[in-house]
Amino acid sequence: MGQVFDAILHRRSIRKYKNQEVPQDKIKKVLEAANWAPSNGNSQPWRFIVTKGEYVDKVCNVFYNWAKDYIPNAPYIPEEKVPGMLKYAENFGGAPVHIIVTHEIFEDEIKTQEALMAASAAIQNLCLAAWEEGLGTVWIGGYVLHAEDTREILQLNENQEIVGIIPIGYPDENPVAPERIDLVQKVKWLGF
């Protein structure tokens, strides 16, 4: 199996991290991988914000303050899963560092969409490179990306939108791979 395919198959979303510092040179390496993602016209419309300490804590608090009311009341979350999810919501499993990936917003809606696509490709590169470095990641989406408090903590410009918050650190779990839907249901072959 090729190295890239191996990383693609074996990377998992990690939701429990060791209380262990991540060397800055490893962070720089995964950022380098992210920065080599493809982009429309090679515009490279992504930016990265790397946070630790109080910045990580503050963003986690934004999420937890929302999640503590949302999780117990969400009809699709089984009751037995609520305590574990609330624990995770406290600090995304305790990753010491977050990498926040943003894309630029343009007047042209298509350009903005393509900036989002490119930044998403950067995140995937980042997560795969982190796996190769022995680091775990999880792509956090949803409410916390758009909360005004998050934007303030991260000192975002008006023309920046968050694509993902990526906690990164040494994994303290080895999750089973969530199943994938068979390709038979996903692929239409035309002209073969």
Ligand SMILES: Cc1cc2nc3c(=O)[nH]c(=O)nc-3n(C[C@H](O)[C@H](O)[C@H](O)COP(=O)(O)O)c2cc1C
């Ligand atoms: C756009 C996007 C948003 C996601 N949001 C969250 C999230 O808010 N919280 C979380 O724990 N995982 C989140 N995930 C991770 C998915 O749950 C995970 O990728 C999926 O269950 C498959 O598991 P795997 O990554 O281990 O293969 C997100 C993934 C993507 C691509």
